[in-house]
Amino acid sequence: MADSLAPLAPVTLDGRYVTLEPLAERHARDLFDVMQDDEVCRYLAWPPPTALDETLALIRQAEGLMARRESVVFAQIWKATGRAIGSTRLLDVRPADRQVEIGSTFLGRDYWRTQANTESKLLFLRYCFETLGCVRVALKTDGRNVRSQGAIARLGAVREGTLRKHMNVRGYQRDTVYFSILDTEWPAISARLAARLYA
Secondary structure (H helix, E strand, C coil): CCCCCCCCCCCCEECCCEEEEECCHHHHHHHHHHCCCHHHHCCCCCCCCCCHHHHHHHHHHHHHHHHCCCCCEEEEEECCCCEEEEEEEEEEEEHHHCEEEEEEEEECHHHCCCHHHHHHHHHHHHHHHHHHCCCEEEEEEECCCHHHHHHHHHHCCEEEEEEEEEEEECCEEEEEEEEEEECCCHHHHHHHHHHHHHC
C-alpha cells in the first residue's frame, strides 16, 4: 500500500455528458454568466463577480494553486454545447493521510438534478481513489445548503456530522456539514453511480 498520494496533476477527465478540464481563462465568460445567478453563488466563499475581470482574477488564483500542485481545479464542460457550466476543485490535500476534499463546487441552475453533477462527481471521485490513491474523500457544505446536502447523500456519501460555527464565509459564521466516502466504499458507489448514469 502506498504511504502517500500520487502527485497532483491538472488532468482532463472525460465522461459521456461532461468533461472536467483544468480551469483556464478561456472559461471566464461562461463561468461569469453562470455566477450571475445569486442562488448559484449563495454559499460560495466569494461573492458573485460583477465584472469579467473579477472572474479572470478567480481563475488566475486557481491556476496558481494548480501550478504549485496544491489543488486541482476543474471547469465542468457540458459536452452537448461545449460551454462551461460550473466548477469544482480539490481542497485540503493531505498527502501523508491520503485524504482530499472536494469542494467549492457550483453548477448552473439549468443543470441541477441532471446528469451533470452525478457524472462530474463520478469522474472526480474515480480520479481521487483510482489515480491519486485516496483512502478518504471528504465533501463539505454549508449547513444552510439543504439542496447540496441532499445531492451529496444521493452519491452514497456518509454524513459524518456538523462543525458548529466552523467558518466565516462572507461575514456569516456558518455551520459546516461533513460527508465522506472511503476507499472500501468506493467500488459499490462507483458501480451504483455508473448504473444510474449509463443504464
